[in-house]
Amino acid sequence: MAPSLIGDRHVTVRLLSQTPPPPPFRRESWRSPLRGPWLASVLGAALLAGIPIVLVTGLLSYAAYEPALGRNNLIGDPGFLDFYVFSWPTNPSWLYALTQGLHVTVGIALVPIVLVKLWSAMPRLFEWPPLRSPAHALERISLALLVGSTLFQFATGILNAQLYYPWKFSFLAAHFYGGWVFIAAFVLHAVLKLPAMRRSLRERPLLDELRRGLDETVPESGDSALIPAAPSAPTISRRGVLALTGGASLGLLALTAGQSVGGPLREIALLAPHGRDLGSGPNDFQVNKTAASLGITPAQTGAAWRLRVDGGQRPLELSRADLLALTQHAYELPIACVEGWSTTQSWSGVRLRDLAALAGVEAFDELYVESLQRGGSFRRASLSTRQAGDRRSLLALRVNGADLSPDHGFPARIVVPALPGVHCTKWVALLEFRGTRA
Amino acid sequence: MSLRRAYGAGPLHLLSTLAALALAAYAFSRVLAGxxxxxxxxxxxxxxxxxxxxxxxxxxxxxxxxxxRSIRAVNHVRVPALLSGFAFIVFFPLIVGLGRYERATTLSQDVYLARWLLLTGALFAASGVLYALRARRG
Missing domain, CATH: 1.20.5 (Single alpha-helices involved in coiled-coils or other helix-helix interfaces)
Known part of the structure; x- marks a missing residue:
């Protein structure tokens, strides 16, 4: 009696393994003598050190937006995925510059390691037979999610940092949920592969391999599907591949870090979007969105401009001259962008808590800030009590001893320590203290 | 039949994989709801x-x-090409002039193409000098 092929997995697997597969599925078509569990493990160890930095700082960035306040949440209902959100601190003032600088800079520097790691593991995509067991099937699904979410997260993050949005979806939502798919798949992969990685690195110590030149570069031994069945002669040593990957990673770090760190390093951030020297005047520092790009006109920001302060016992309408007549305070504070760049300047203006007192607000839950700008997701933002109540939190009127330029938010902008840059609202028109108790 | 035989791995593999897939599916469900x-x-x-x-x-x-081509020369081409390629993969929107950078910042985007070309030229030139030095030493 002929065996039934459908429903008998063992027969199917046996038949598949006896049928010669098309070329990429044949082990002989993978020729590089360098591929093997050791190279994949070294690259995996580097990613195991770097990726958690990007993951944690990414989650922190979501918390820094204070999504529970007002209309700050721009990603829809995250279900339980925001379980860790906490009140974002204002100390140290460079906290968000650090976390988000790490998120973007380390993310960019990891690109070569990610791509070489994918190269090193590529034979796994073309394994034959494609499914050996239920465990293998589930693992392949999780690997598809890992590769997909890795590429998706890196691509969307890197394009967003250059203000290029070739998609229809909301970057914030997609990068947040994509991040959770990535976390699930990455942690699983790390857990499942950690024992093999440690074994591989123990059997072939890194320092020994770094002493081996091209002449001593031979394929790894073992039964891993990554090791080529018919290797060609090596054209580069393993240490050469690692030096090239590490060098590319350090090169990208050098080309990017300056836009976050600032100072002389900004000058070598040659390809970074905010690595440019804009001059030496008081307002000559990085701008994310200009007044013109958001349709802010001189008529709106001229003599007729008034700041409304609502929510207290005494609603206020203040001109710029009124604001300048109040006690002025000056602080050195960074503007730190979600796109990974930052710039520290000396801001001066009126304390937000002084404005609260002036308007007759004694306690509040939220400070809602609205800009003159008509469009854009960030034309409004809500600050927590902690953020608006910090003594360094300003409605800034001047920077580095000069009036704010139109592009930096004239007549007035919010500057709050450790607040994400997009919440440092420019061209402020309304401050509304909510949840007030007199 | 034991789990290991039927499933192909131990119970920890099954539990951790299902936990991760469930979390990923939940995140996907939030995307599908949006x-x-x-x-x-x-x-x-x-x-x-x-x-x-x-x-x-x-x-x-x-x-x-x-x-x-010649194996001797190949890395002198591959290394600068890869380094330049990685810079391009990461920064191509700025280099080729895509996106809203100019509109948002009112800065010209042209500098990035020039900088990337200069970087690429410098990498290949340095690689060429090294190759020439090695060739002279024999």
Whole structure:
């Protein structure tokens, strides 16, 4: 009696393994003598050190937006995925510059390691037979999610940092949920592969391999599907591949870090979007969105401009001259962008808590800030009590001893320590203290 | 039949894989509940197709083409090409002038193409000098 092929997995697997597969599925078509569990493990160890930095700082960035306040949440209902959100601190003032600088800079520097790691593991995509067991099937699904979410997260993050949005979806939502798919798949992969990685690195110590030149570069031994069945002669040593990957990673770090760190390093951030020297005047520092790009006109920001302060016992309408007549305070504070760049300047203006007192607000839950700008997701933002109540939190009127330029938010902008840059609202028109108790 | 035989791995493998897949499926369900879900899925799947089935075969073919030449010279071409290529992959929107950078910052985007070309030129020049020095030493 002929065996039934459908429903008998063992027969199917046996038949598949006896049928010669098309070329990429044949082990002989993978020729590089360098591929093997050791190279994949070294690259995996580097990613195991770097990726958690990007993951944690990414989650922190979501918390820094204070999504529970007002209309700050721009990603829809995250279900339980925001379980860790906490009140974002204002100390140290460079906290968000650090976390988000790490998120973007380390993310960019990891690109070569990610791509070489994918190269090193590529034979796994073309394994034959494609499914050996239920465990293998589930693992392949999780690997598809890992590769997909890795590429998706890196691509969307890197394009967003250059203000290029070739998609229809909301970057914030997609990068947040994509991040959770990535976390699930990455942690699983790390857990499942950690024992093999440690074994591989123990059997072939890194320092020994770094002493081996091209002449001593031979394929790894073992039964891993990554090791080529018919290797060609090596054209580069393993240490050469690692030096090239590490060098590319350090090169990208050098080309990017300056836009976050600032100072002389900004000058070598040659390809970074905010690595440019804009001059030496008081307002000559990085701008994310200009007044013109958001349709802010001189008529709106001229003599007729008034700041409304609502929510207290005494609603206020203040001109710029009124604001300048109040006690002025000056602080050195960074503007730190979600796109990974930052710039520290000396801001001066009126304390937000002084404005609260002036308007007759004694306690509040939220400070809602609205800009003159008509469009854009960030034309409004809500600050927590902690953020608006910090003594360094300003409605800034001047920077580095000069009036704010139109592009930096004239007549007035919010500057709050450790607040994400997009919440440092420019061209402020309304401050509304909510949840007030007199 | 034991779990290991039926499933192909131990119980910890099964539990951790199911836990991770459940979390990923939950995150996907939040995407599907939001706007433009199909576009997200398209980009997710598209990224895999572009990398695995287009970019990977393409750079493998380019590498085999390079290997057809002198083995001695090949790394002097591959190394600067890869370094320049990584910079391009990361910063191509600025380099080729895509996106809203100019409109948002009112800065010209042209400098990035010039800088990348100069960087690429410097990498190949440095590699060429090294090759010449090695060739002279024999």
């Amino acid at each position: 706007a433009q879900a199909a576009n997200v899925v398209l980009w997710f799947a598209g990224a895999v197709v572009v990398h695995d089935l287009i970019a990977f075969p393409l750079y493998t073919a380019l590498n085999r083409l390079a290997l057809g």
